[in-house]
Every structure is written in structure tokens, then in C-alpha cells.
Amino acid sequence: MSDGRSTFRRRGADDRHASAPRTSARWVLFLLSILALVTWTFVALNLARRASGGLPLDLQVYRDASLTMLHGGAAYHSRYTFAHLNFTYPPIALMLLSVFSVVPPIVALVAWWTFSATALIFLIVVLLQESTALPRGTLIASSCALGGASCLFLEPIRSNFAFGQINIFLMLLVVLDIFRVRSTRKGLLTGLASAIKLTPLMYVMYFVVARARVSVLRAVGAFLGITAMAWALLPADSATYWLRQAFSPGRKGGPIGPMNQSWFGLIGDLFPGTNSLRTILWLLLSGVTFVMGVTLAKRYVATERRVEALFVLTLTELLISPISWTHHWSWIILVPIVWLARGRRYDKVSATVMLLVAVAVVAPYKEHLTGWLHVRPISVVIGFSLLFSGVIVFAALVLEERPWRTATHVGLPLGDARELGTRRVDEDRPDRAEVPRRTKTPELPAHDAG
Numbered sequence: 001m002s003d004g005r006s007t008f009r010r011r012g013a014d015d016r017h018a019s020a021p022r023t024s025a026r027w028v029l030f031l032l033s034i035l036a037l038v039t040w041t042f043v044a045l046n047l048a049r050r051a052s053g054g055l056p057l058d059l060q061v062y063r064d065a066s067l068t069m070l071h072g073g074a075a076y077h078s079r080y081t082f083a084h085l086n087f088t089y090p091p092i093a094l095m096l097l098s099v100f101s102v103v104p105p106i107v108a109l110v111a112w113w114t115f116s117a118t119a120l121i122f123l124i125v126v127l128l129q130e131s132t133a134l135p136r137g138t139l140i141a142s143s144c145a146l147g148g149a150s151c152l153f154l155e156p157i158r159s160n161f162a163f164g165q166i167n168i169f170l171m172l173l174v175v176l177d178i179f180r181v182r183s184t185r186k187g188l189l190t191g192l193a194s195a196i197k198l199t200p201l202m203y204v205m206y207f208v209v210a211r212a213r214v215s216v217l218r219a220v221g222a223f224l225g226i227t228a229m230a231w232a233l234l235p236a237d238s239a240t241y242w243l244r245q246a247f248s249p250g251r252k253g254g255p256i257g258p259m260n261q262s263w264f265g266l267i268g269d270l271f272p273g274t275n276s277l278r279t280i281l282w283l284l285l286s287g288v289t290f291v292m293g294v295t296l297a298k299r300y301v302a303t304e305r306r307v308e309a310l311f312v313l314t315l316t317e318l319l320i321s322p323i324s325w326t327h328h329w330s331w332i333i334l335v336p337i338v339w340l341a342r343g344r345r346y347d348k349v350s351a352t353v354m355l356l357v358a359v360a361v362v363a364p365y366k367e368h369l370t371g372w373l374h375v376r377p378i379s380v381v382i383g384f385s386l387l388f389s390g391v392i393v394f395a396a397l398v399l400e401e402r403p404w405r406t407a408t409h410v411g412l413p414l415g416d417a418r419e420l421g422t423r424r425v426d427e428d429r430p431d432r433a434e435v436p437r438r439t440k441t442p443e444l445p446a447h448d449a450g
Helices: 002-051 057-070 091-101 105-131 136-153 155-163 167-179 188-196 199-209 213-233 235-245 263-270 275-302 306-320 326-341 348-362 378-383 385-401 414-428
Strands: none
Touching: 002 105, 002 136, 002 155, 057 091, 057 105, 057 155, 091 105, 091 188, 091 213, 091 235, 105 136, 105 155, 105 167, 105 306, 105 326, 136 155, 136 326, 155 167, 155 326, 155 348, 167 188, 167 199, 167 306, 167 326, 188 199, 188 213, 199 213, 199 275, 199 306, 213 235, 263 275, 263 378, 263 385, 275 306, 275 385, 306 326, 306 385, 326 348, 326 385, 348 385, 378 385
């Protein structure tokens, strides 16, 4: 009889221990859902307040330029809004954005912000699926909470909504292409994003370093095919854009100054009026950054760290682009996901990405915060703090991986080095499948463990 009672007590204890993780998971899901609801409520209230002042500046430009195109006008010869801005995207963007010009402004605004919020959440879902093994409910709640918090606290994403910018849609196209599209169709969405706005061409390099030659051809073919289609439909606008305006940074606003957080903006601020020197320095810095960024991306892809490969390409694109307004840094949403992908390690790279997030939250580079600072180099450091923090992250990644050291430097063939790198990732990410190990693989010296 006593044995029966003790067995019953043991079963009860086992049931309680088994139910504890489920209860904890439910509480986590509940708290994340509440956080998501609260953050998006504040986002909605903030956007409603902004809507009372009319359409966001860039969305108004999109609508006005599209209307000019629909009425047969020269969209690239006109200036729009009180700020006298040009429309700076390729002609296919005019055609796609015209959907928002044929509906009432308030309908266009609500639809734009709703689609932007949905795209942001979907983007985070895809990245978290790639980086974690979260249950479906927790994954969606985490994505909603992270998306809402980023809209409230990260200035680049907040500005993306405030200006009615297109960046989040382009980010989603690239992320879907890399992580979700079938191999038989990879490259098409990146080509589409590049045809809408030129900067996503940088992400064709992901397929280059992954040695996916067919995907590279698809991306380039999609870009050229869509551009040719737009040229056939809008020949005059296409000729004006591609032959006169596509590669003129000055048309996109003042490219020199703290609002342009790229090498070009920094060099232009340091060396005003010296066009030849400015161009040479920009090309040198951009060339070095491009080579190091692509080399790092190749290392990450070879060791199956795909989110980190995408992240380093985003930093490369932002640094070398002639124009990187602060809302172009919306890719900063990758930072917490990269930290998760790295196994939540607290190391030098983690410290630098936290610095980048802190700068994006405080946003000292905004003009209204730096206008009273006229003492150089303080004004330069604060004004370009987003750029400098991004450079620090980039440098930390380079120093961690040391891409100038090849596998043969330590006596290993490239295949063995890749296997070791993949094994390290799998040890950090237990949710991934185990990689078969060779029986006699030399060990790396301690100083080459990075």
C-alpha cells in the first residue's frame, strides 16, 4: 500500500515538473502579447497625431510625382511639396506608387502605414525563424513586440514611418529572397527591389559569395528586364532618369552633412568645396569597406551564419552609398536578431552593437540637437554618431573574424576550416542539425579561435 502511495506521489511530482515549463511559456507568451499591444497602441496614437498635419513628406512626393506621370507630365523635371524635392527613384517606382495617388490622401496614408507595419512584423518573423527555434506563438508575439518597440524607440525606423518611406518594403523583399524563396526562384525579388531603388543591388553580392551563380543571373536579369519594361512604357522619364539623374547625389537633397550618415556625407563635411579630393577619399574608403564587407559575408555564408552575412552587407551598403539618410538605417532592426543568432554572447561585438542601438535611440545626430554645437571635432563626432557607431560595429566584426587570415595560415585546407566554423555555429545553436565531423582534424591554435 505504501509503495502505491509513493508511486502516486512520484507521478504527481513528475507531472508538476513537466507542467512548469508549459506554464512559464504561457506567461512569456502572455507578457509578450501585452507588450506588443501596448507598444503598437502608442505607435498608432503617435501616427494619428502626425496624420493631423497632412501626408508625410516623402509619401506626398510619391503621390505628386505619380500624378504628374499619370497626367503625362515630366515627373523628373518637377519639384514637389513645400521642400521642393525631386522624385529620385527609377521609373518603375513611379508606376508602382501610382496606386497610392488615385485614392484619397487619408486612404493612402492609412494603407501605407498599415502595410509598412505589417511588412516590418513579417520581416522580423522571417529573421527570428532563421535565428531561433521559438514556438510559433512566441515567435509571432516576439516579432510584434520587437516591431512596436522599434517604431517607438529606434529613430531610423521611427523616421521611416514619419516620412512615409519605402525602405521597409524593400528590406522585406531582400529578406524573403535570401531566406524564404525557393532556390529555383532566388534572385527575382532582389532584382525587383533593385529596380525600384538602386541600393538593394548590394544584396546581389549575397548570392555571389554563396556561389549561387544562377541566382545572381536571375537578380541581374530581373533588374534589367523590369527596367527595360519601364523604359518601354515611360521612355521620356526613363531617359531623363537613367541618362541624367540616376547617379547625381545632389538631386537627392544636400548630400553633405550629418543627415547623410555615410562616408560621402562625412568626407563632404570634412572637406567642403574640394570635389576631386572628396571623390578620391570616398572611393578609397568605399573600396576598402566593400572588399572587407564582401569578404566577411563570404566567411559567414561558408559557416552558415546567414543573418550575420546579411547584416555585414547592410553595413557595407550604408557606409559606401552616396546617400544614407537616417531612415535608410532601418536595417538596424537586424541588430537584436544578430545578437540572438550569435548565441546571446556578451563579447566585444555585442558591446559595439549595443552602442549602435543606444545611438539610434538617443539620436544625437539630429540637427535640432547638434545645432548649438559649432566646435569641431565635437560637432563632427556627435553629428555623425550613427555612422561612427556603425563603423565601430563593422571594425569589431572584421577584428573578430580577421578575414585576412586564411585557413592555410594555420595549416588547414579550406574545407576543414569551413567544417570547423560550421561546427562552432552549431555548438552555439543547438537547434541546428549536427554537422558530421572528421575524425582527424587538427585543432586551431588558441589565438586563431575567432
